[in-house]
Amino acid sequence: xxxxxxxxxxxxxxxxxxxxxxxxxxxxxxxxxxxxxxxxxxxxxxxxxxxxxxxxxxxxxxxxxxxxxxxxxxxxxxxxxxxxxxxxxxxxxxxxxxxxxxxxxxxxxxxxxxxxxxxxxxxxxxxxxxxxxxxxxxxxxxxxxxxxxxxxxxxxxxxxxxxxxxxxxxxxxxxxxxxxxxxxxxxxxxxxxxxxxxxxxxxxxxxxxxxxxxxxxxxxxxxxxx
Amino acid sequence: xxxxxxxxxxxxxxxxxxxxxxxxxxxxxxxxxxxxxxxxxxxxxxxxxxxxxxxxxxxxxxxxxxxxxxxxxxxxxxxxxxxxxxxxxxxxxxxxxxxxxxxxxxxxxxxxxxxxxxxxxxxxxxxxxxxxxxxxxxxxxxxxxxxxxxxxxxxxxxxxxxxxxxxxxxxxxxxxxxxxxxxxxxxxxxxxxxxxxxxxxxxxxxxxxxxxxxxxxxxxxxx
Numbered sequence: 080x081x082x083x084x085x086x087x088x089x090x091x092x093x094x095x096x097x098x099x100x101x102x103x104x105x106x107x108x109x110x111x112x113x114x115x116x117x118x119x120x121x122x123x124x125x126x127x128x129x130x131x132x133x134x135x136x137x138x139x140x141x142x143x144x145x146x147x148x149x150x151x152x153x154x155x156x157x158x159x160x161x162x163x164x165x166x167x168x169x170x171x172x173x174x175x176x177x178x179x180x181x182x183x184x185x186x187x188x189x190x191x192x193x194x195x196x197x198x199x200x201x202x203x204x205x206x207x208x209x210x211x212x213x214x215x216x217x218x219x220x221x222x223x224x225x226x227x228x229x230x231x232x233x234x235x236x237x238x239x240x241x242x243x244x245x246x247x248x249x250x251x252x253x254x255x256x257x258x259x260x261x262x263x264x265x266x267x268x269x270x271x272x273x274x275x276x277x278x279x280x281x282x283x284x285x286x287x288x289x290x291x292x293x294x295x296x297x298x299x300x301x302x303x304x305x
Numbered sequence: 306x307x308x309x310x311x312x313x314x315x316x317x318x319x320x321x322x323x324x325x326x327x328x329x330x331x332x333x334x335x336x337x338x339x340x341x342x343x344x345x346x347x348x349x350x351x352x353x354x355x356x357x358x359x360x361x362x363x364x365x366x367x368x369x370x371x372x373x374x375x376x377x378x379x380x381x382x383x384x385x386x387x388x389x390x391x392x393x394x395x396x397x398x399x400x401x402x403x404x405x406x407x408x409x410x411x412x413x414x415x416x417x418x419x420x421x422x423x424x425x426x427x428x429x430x431x432x433x434x435x436x437x438x439x440x441x442x443x444x445x446x447x448x449x450x451x452x453x454x455x456x457x458x459x460x461x462x463x464x465x466x467x468x469x470x471x472x473x474x475x476x477x478x479x480x481x482x483x484x485x486x487x488x489x490x491x492x493x494x495x496x497x498x499x500x501x502x503x504x505x506x507x508x509x510x511x512x513x514x515x516x517x518x519x520x521x522x523x524x525x526x527x528x
Contacts, residue, residue: 083307084333085324096307096324100331110332112340118328141356157428159340172469177356182430225430227350227423228514233359233392234473235466243470258482261350261388261516264343264426272427302344303428304314 089119089202091301113161113256116295120202122161123195123296125150125211128289133168134214135284138277141177143226144185144218146275148290149211150265151187156208157266157302163230163253163276164291171281172237178230178253179223180263184271186220187212198293208296223275229253230260238280251278268299315345315429317524339387339481342518346429348387349422349519351376351438354512359394362511363442364504367404369453370412370445372500374513376490377414377437383491383525384436386499389457389478390514396465397507403459404502405478406450407488411496413447414439425516435519450500457485465505476503493522 081098100108116122127134127148138145152158163178190212197203230253253276255262265272274294280286299305309322326334342348353360353374364371378384391403417439424430457478465473478501480487490499503511522528 080306083324084327084331085307086329086331087326087334088329092324092326097327097331099327099333108330108332109335110328110330112334112336115328115334143356180425180427182427225423225427227425227427227430228352229350229425231390231392231512231514232475233394233512236469236472238472241470241472249472249474258388258477258479258484260390261348261425261514262340262343263348264428267428304312 113295117199120197120199120205121295121297122198122293123207124198124291124293125193125195126289126291127193127213133287133289136279136286136288137216137284138279139281139283141175141277141279142218143223145215147215147278148213148276148292149185149190150274150294151184151210151212152266152272152274153208154267154269154271155299156296157264157299158209158274158294158296159262159264160274161256161293161295162291165251165278166289167238167280168287168289170238170286172235174234174236174238174280175277176232176251177228177277178260179226179228179275180265180273181223181275182225182272183223184221185223185273188220189217190215190219223273227263229263266299339518343426346424346426346432347518347520348425348516349434350425350514350516351420351422352512352514353440359510359512360441362504362509363444364502365507366504367402367502369450371442373440373442373503374501374515375412375417375439376499376517377411377439378491378497378499379436380492380494380496381522382435382519383489383522384499384517384519385487385489386515386517388514388516389501391476391503392512393465393505394510394512396505396509399462399464399506401461401465401505402503403476404455405457405485406453406455406500407490408450408498408500409452410450411448412450412498415447416444417442417446450498454488456480456488491522
């Protein structure tokens with residue numbers, strides 16, 4: 080008699096018990112958990128810059144209350160950040176990138192809200208449970224607390240002055256699933272918490288970038304089972 | 306009939322037996338163990354340097370008793386180091402060196418400054434680590450490390466901050482992605498330690514980020 084497991088889809092566990100698939104050579108077929116989250120419509124994308132227009136990076140140095148991009152995770156929601164990609168268009172030296180999380184609500188002053196989009200086109204019209212904020216123009220209002228730093232880069236070079244390196248410069252990339260940074264979990268059942276991305280280069284508003292940020296989201300009960 | 310497994314959460318094995326999930330192509334869905342450790346609140350982060358101020362590093366050459374960052378694991382605790390990101394800011398000269406290692410004794414904490422680890426799961430931000438982290442080395446820690454195992458090493462001739470014709474990405478120890486050897490640090494009866502050395506010929510300043518998963522000895526080895 081075949082051993083059975085339970086089917087999970089976008090609605091959760093289905094009570095539908097089925098045998099696991101094996102290949103013709105009887106290998107057990109394993110699905111990556113993040114691929115399944117995408118299939119279930121849990122993964123959203125946001126970022127900054129429009130198609131042909133990067134955003135100007137206002138800060139000249141790192142300020143905890145001035146993230147370039149922020150995901151504000153409401154009480155009762157949990158996210159796992161998956162990727163943060165920053166692509167510099169115009170730069171001055173020095174280039175810095177910092178990825179972190181905090182256990183409080185940093186506020187949204189001096190930020191502009193952007194709308195996350197599901198990376199599974201079937202769920203494109205389903206809104207995110209979080210709010211995303213970009214285009215920092217100053218302090219957000221409250222200093223982040225319980226901060227954990229997850230990834231950091233510091234580069235002396237003026238990126239757009241590098242014209243002799245081939246191939247082109249690698250992007251600034253936080254991607255813990257490929258070893259670039261520490262994976263984290265953000266959110267609890269009673270307070271707002273946040274993901275923070277900082278990108279800046281040299282002189283105020285004289286550097287420009289695009290960014291792409293993705294994350295998986297769950298309710299607190301879905302994630303922790305309580 | 307479906308096979309059941311037992312759910313494990315932040316409190317350990319729950320006694321709650323459930324079926325494992327399949328996707329709709331009936332593939333088994335596999336959760337990454339480190340992701341589960343993060344979920345259970347086992348993964349902590351600490352490092353050197355603050356937001357805009359890197360740490361000036363004392364050592365000009367590798368000295369076993371002078372790690373720039375150290376996790377001191379007390380008896381009865383076990384850690385699995387997960388990630389080290391070393392980000393130089395100003396490098397006074399060539400040569401840049403990084404060495405990641407572990408030892409089976411207590412190197413002491415002389416000439417080091419304690420830093421407070423933070424949980425990378427914000428739900429557990431207020432839960433303290435069971436180990437002690439140290440940075441800001443200013444000399445020998447007191448006792449020579451013994452039973453030393455080297456896990457990762459970088460030696461770079463260039464004066465890092467003089468490289469303006471190419472990007473200078475951070476130096477990353479991440480054994481689950483081929484960058485160094487994974488290790489386990491800790492036993493049931495004595496202090497053991499994880500050490501990171503990073504220095505440059507003369508004066509240099511660095512930021513660093515380190516993460517690890519932690520367990521009680523009984524949780525990890527079942528005894």
